Amino acid sequence: AQSVAQPEDQVNVAEGNPLTVKCTYSVSGNPYLFWYVQYPNRGLQFLLKYITGDNLVKGSYGFEAEFNKSQTSFHLKKPSALVSDSALYFCAHMDSNYQLIWGAGTKLIIKP
Amino acid sequence: DTGVSQDPRHKITKRGQNVTFRCDPISEHNRLYWYRQTLGQGPEFLTYFQNEAQLEKSRLLSDRFSAERPKGSFSTLEIQRTEQGDSAMYLCASSLVVGELFFGEGSRLTVL
Numbered sequence: 001a002q003s004v005a006q007p008e009d010q011v012n013v014a015e016g017n018p019l020t021v022k023c024t025y026s027v028s029g030n031p032y033l034f035w036y037v038q039y040p041n042r043g044l045q046f047l048l049k050y051i052t053g054d055n056l057v058k059g060s061y062g063f064e065a066e067f068n069k070s071q072t073s074f075h076l077k078k079p080s081a082l083v084s085d086s087a088l089y090f091c092a093h094m095d096s097n098y099q100l101i102w103g104a105g106t107k108l109i110i111k112p
Numbered sequence: 113d114t115g116v117s118q119d120p121r122h123k124i125t126k127r128g129q130n131v132t133f134r135c136d137p138i139s140e141h142n143r144l145y146w147y148r149q150t151l152g153q154g155p156e157f158l159t160y161f162q163n164e165a166q167l168e169k170s171r172l173l174s175d176r177f178s179a180e181r182p183k184g185s186f187s188t189l190e191i192q193r194t195e196q197g198d199s200a201m202y203l204c205a206s207s208l209v210v211g212e213l214f215f216g217e218g219s220r221l222t223v224l
Contacts, residue, residue: 043216046213099168
């Protein structure tokens with residue numbers, strides 16, 4: 001079955017350090033990949049997407065993601081973490097019916 | 113506020129009762145989605161509307177669940193004869209661009 005996987009339930013990073021939240025995909029054909037963030041008691045928010053083109057995609061709040069076809073990965077990155085980045089992050093891919101199939105989420109904790 | 117709004121934010125009901133949730137999407141968005149989310153999981157797709165037409169419904173969705181979007185504006189999700197397993201956060205989202213969803217803050221259902 002086509003899916004995305006987020007191998008880490010939780011990632012802990014010190015404020016100011018670079019952060020990476022991992023996502024791998026198992027999708028036939030060209031994958032359409034997305035990252036969303038869910039802050040505490042807030043709705044999910046779109047961060048960025050990869051459809052085609054440059055492998056490095058820039059999104060909201062200083063986040064970026066790198067599409068790597070050989071490693072079937074779409075990791076989310078930020079050069080310098082903020083405490084306010086602490087949230088739940090979801091990777092998703094779009095299936096052939098244009099519906100999003102979601103990963104289980106990764107809790108990101110940024111410590112001051 | 114011109115975002116997606118959901119009502120009620122929290123509903124507590126007894127097993128066997130019917131509940132209805134309402135979603136008001138962003139006004140110019142023609143696509144509307146309902147998802148269910150439980151703790152520690154990504155959103156699970158329930159159903160999708162384009163304008164007033166319900167184009168897709170999850171095969172996992174019991175026939176106790178029904179959704180409408182009259183006139184292509186607000187939408188309602190009704191759960192009949194609720195069960196304890198229905199306890200979850202019910203998320204509504206709308207979009208104009210495929211894959212870029214705007215979510216409401218959700219309606220939390222607790223079935224006693």
